[in-house]
Amino acid sequence: ASSDTSAPVAASLAAISAVAAPASPAASISAGPSSAQASAAPGSAAAVPAVTTQTPGTLLVGTVSDGKPNAYLENNQWKGFDLDLITAIAKDIGLKVEFRAIDFSALFPAVSSGRFDIGAASSAGTVERQKIVGFSKGYLIGYLGVLTKKTSGITNAASTAGKRIGLLQGSIQEAYAKRDFPKATVVEFPDSNSGVAALESGTIDGYFLDYVAGQPYTKQHTDLVEPISVPAFDLPAAFPIAKSNTGLIAAVNAAMVTEVKNGTYLRLYKQYFPGIPVPGQLPPYALPTS
Amino acid sequence: MSLIQETGMKATTNVPSSTSMPIDASGDPVNLERFDGGSLAVQEITMSFGPLKVLHGVSFEVAQGEVVCIIGPSGSGKSTALRCMNRLEQPTGGDILLDGESTLTMSADLLRQRVGMVFQQFNLFPHRTVLDNMTLPLRRVKKLSKEVAREWALAGLAQVGLSDKATYRPVQLSGGQQQRVAIARALAMRPEAMLFDEATSALDPELVKGVLSLMADLAQRGMTMAVVTHEMGFARRAAHRVVFMDQGQVVEDGPPDQIFDDPQSPRLKAFLAEVL
């Protein structure tokens, strides 16, 4: 799997187009945003699959309202890295965005049934999920961290042995915990707040979450630190899109490249993940294949 | 002259059933008013509760305008027979005719509009005031307007001496008061025939006599009545005919003089020997 993440951009582009858009050759990507833009308008070129959305001109984005710093509502404003990125991508394609928040467990079914055009909730494009729903290329890899009390004795991966480590149900941390903390007991939580509350009350020893997401907690709770960070490069976050909507998949992938090139991606990355090292490789990232 | 004229009261029964006009307060002579009473004929009815046969072919007749009292020991099936007569129980055999027509096949609602009933346990509606207990069926079944129903109801309550309890709930009434409301409520519907189950069990002698005179008056005006009672004095005075039941059967049937003064069967003789 690690070979996927380290693969050059071009190679992963090829790999993804093979998975997500087998019907359309690489040409559809090289056609670039302009072509996608054209396809949104009537009379598009015949060779390029059309970008279809629920409501013409609007990209209906399913997201979560409690996924700080990737997707959240603050003062009735949608915020977060994923949301700003998808807004930029949509603009590129010529669409305006509309956000709808939904419980994470209902997000994929809503996307695969076409109720939402796309999902943006830092969801990993795992092999399992790829069976049901299509994905764009990966747009985010990052670091995971373990939040713990200063006094807990957890300082590195090895010291988690025999400890109770909490994490968010359905998150990529599940897979990483298995790999990196094999001797820890994994405790699942439905949201990070209840996990951190459990950490505070002493029923778990550490809470494994997105490194960035852990930072606000260390500020709120002065007794908490986040000593371990784990690179999570082989399960990049990707936008789920209905498998059948190959046009949109292609257009999003192309626009992603544009947004990386024009610097928007990095700007957003620094805005939402301050102080976090920028990965050596910028997106698009290849998704794992079985 | 009837009781109702004597006391200067307007009886509910004073209002022609064909009209929904308010009661005329000027006082039409009561005896001008006649009920279109219907005769009842109970023919060989049988009835069981599960394995327990409680009626073994019961037959008797109540002619139009006649008062028939049904007497007999506890558990002999008197209440059950009465309940069959307005289809609260379905007989397992036999037939019951109202004016020659089988009641077992007619609409139960229509039957019950024609044959009223007063229960041993009164069955007043505890969630409604006494007045509402009276007006509810008047408005729903007789389709009277609110005002007319209210007038009929108040007249009916006055007739049983309970005008001052109109706003009470049934639980706030004494036993006798409850029973009188139940009687007034059934009569206000102006049925052709009435079934009374222990209609005077909670009443003191004054009220018993009042009910007696009311029945006499009703009968004179054509109403057919079947009355289950265990007060022999009442049966003797009220009934045109007396039916004696025992163990789910009619043992004797005849005019009160004959039943009380010249009983034929040993069972009835024994029964009457106990009357205080």
Added chain:
Amino acid sequence: MSLIQETGMKATTNVPSSTSMPIDASGDPVNLERFDGGSLAVQEITMSFGPLKVLHGVSFEVAQGEVVCIIGPSGSGKSTALRCMNRLEQPTGGDILLDGESTLTMSADLLRQRVGMVFQQFNLFPHRTVLDNMTLPLRRVKKLSKEVAREWALAGLAQVGLSDKATYRPVQLSGGQQQRVAIARALAMRPEAMLFDEATSALDPELVKGVLSLMADLAQRGMTMAVVTHEMGFARRAAHRVVFMDQGQVVEDGPPDQIFDDPQSPRLKAFLAEVL
């Protein structure tokens, strides 16, 4: 010789209250057994429901082993007075003495073990069989063992002729059957005094006479009884003394002969004039 001996029955009341031994089937002479009856004295009690005053200073006495019948028109406060006597209602004034001791200050549970009551509406427990209705208080209050309670209960049921209904639910009984169960249930507790509210209202003449004889027997054996009734024949036969109430007051009080044959007050005269 008492009725109970004549019929070869074991009366529930045959069992000494001080023992929890099974009923002795060999047949001790009934009249050897005496109740430790207590006298009751109602002294100037008053009672209101909200603004409605229903008792205006009611006084009467029931000596030990005496049967006092309370008669009077509907709503005159007979039931209320009776209910005050075992604290189901709290009088607003006056006092009630049991054997000279104020019942208003003693433990209500103890009072009610000593003073039993049969209700106008019976108040049987519908979720229990007839037998369980009998055994429940025997086991809980008298602390009898299951077997003994059952024997007492069956004996009590037999005494009112309902052995065959032991496994029935109250709703499956006729009105008279329910009333008999209620009487048997209260008597099985062997109280010192009994209060009956319309104790014979659902009973046919045979049963009424049975209750009468039962009361006579109980009285002979020392039990004190206050009986509300609207059956004048019953009052005349059963009572040692009759109390006539009207509008929340005792109007007359005396032996039955005097009350019925020589009434003093116009109100009682008018009342008795109506007896059929």
Added chain:
Amino acid sequence: MNNFLETFFNWTYIKQVIPDLLATGLKNTIILAVSSSILGFVLAMVLAVMGLSARWYIRLPARIFTDVFRGLPAILTILVLGQGLAPLGMRMFGPSPYPLAILALALITAAYTGEILRAGIQSVEKGQLEGARALGMTRGSAMLLVVIPQGVRRVLPSLVNQFIAVIKDSSLVYFLGLVASEREIFRIGQDTAVTTANLSPLVAAGILYLLMTIPLTHLINFIDKRLREGRPHPVAEPLVVLDGEAAPDQPVLMPMERH
């Protein structure tokens, strides 16, 4: 302990979430809870009456409906209905998930409420129905005017339970996808809890629930008591005095001669 207070009762965060809770959440919660409760109650009454039928083929569908919608997790019902009927919903009501959520919540609460009502109606003595029918009332109006009102009164507290449960279940509308202005009380509490990394906003939501439910409970209890006991003191005066009427408690039924 201090930490516990800090996590659940931080006044700064509570203050912060209040405007949103009141302006957006309260309105949406009320819309969802009230409309699905009304729809659900009507349906429940139908279910209860069907469930009391003597005919099995009328009872059966009510039974199945109740068993299924009561037994399934609410989330699943909302998801299945929301997704299954989404195309239809889009066409009829547009993108708002409210109509379908209200429908789903109504079906769920109907299943519970139907059983509550059935129990209440069933507990009314047989004599009441008989009394009404013996007066010539149809089965329908006897049930409607005599039996059901008594039955419903007996289960009022359970109905309040159920309404409160719907208020809280309305937060499940989230499973159908919401725009910011469609969020109800709980969701706003939860979202703000995430942005502030603190559970106090959720506590604020809980308190708002209490401010809704407690007065309601007491209102219903008051009504219940009033219905049970009537006005504190019955009017002791006669309602009207008819011409020549006898004095109260002096029966006017007087003896007459034997006919």
Added chain:
Amino acid sequence: MNNFLETFFNWTYIKQVIPDLLATGLKNTIILAVSSSILGFVLAMVLAVMGLSARWYIRLPARIFTDVFRGLPAILTILVLGQGLAPLGMRMFGPSPYPLAILALALITAAYTGEILRAGIQSVEKGQLEGARALGMTRGSAMLLVVIPQGVRRVLPSLVNQFIAVIKDSSLVYFLGLVASEREIFRIGQDTAVTTANLSPLVAAGILYLLMTIPLTHLINFIDKRLREGRPHPVAEPLVVLDGEAAPDQPVLMPMERH
């Protein structure tokens, strides 16, 4: 439509989740639901009896308890209790969240059940209590043996409602953090749904709920009916024949001379 079936009824995923549901989920759901229901019922009975007291200072604490635990979102109650008492819980029961979750669920269901029971008990006619007390039974045993059994019977269907609600609320134990072997039915369904991006596992969980709740409902209905009507046919023979007893329905009370 096809997509809909694919989303909710994909047999592959249903098959996949079944072993886990049965081996782990069912057991945990039953442990949580049954123990919190029992504890909750006992507490509810206390609340109901307190709520019916004539003395305000006995009614008041019951009222406050009910209002608070019924009005707050269950999640909040579980979080506050679970976290607030966690240090104590750790010491007494170790790291498992179950004891505290059961306590929280019991408090919540007690608040609801207390109201159900209160309504049922309140609906029993005054004459029943009077009848029992007139026989010398204490208020306690009259309530326990006469009034409460009748009251409880009248609200059996509402109690079933409440038990089913607890079965489902037991999934909220999740907010206290679960290791894999502690997950109950719904959580397993939801976990698998998230990993497979398909809702069929949730449907499987729902069906398992139905398999638990439907037989239970029918059992209770059967018992209810039996209690209401007695055995199908009463035994018509006398239970025992005492020496010299009269024939049935021939009263043995015979006249005697005037004393």
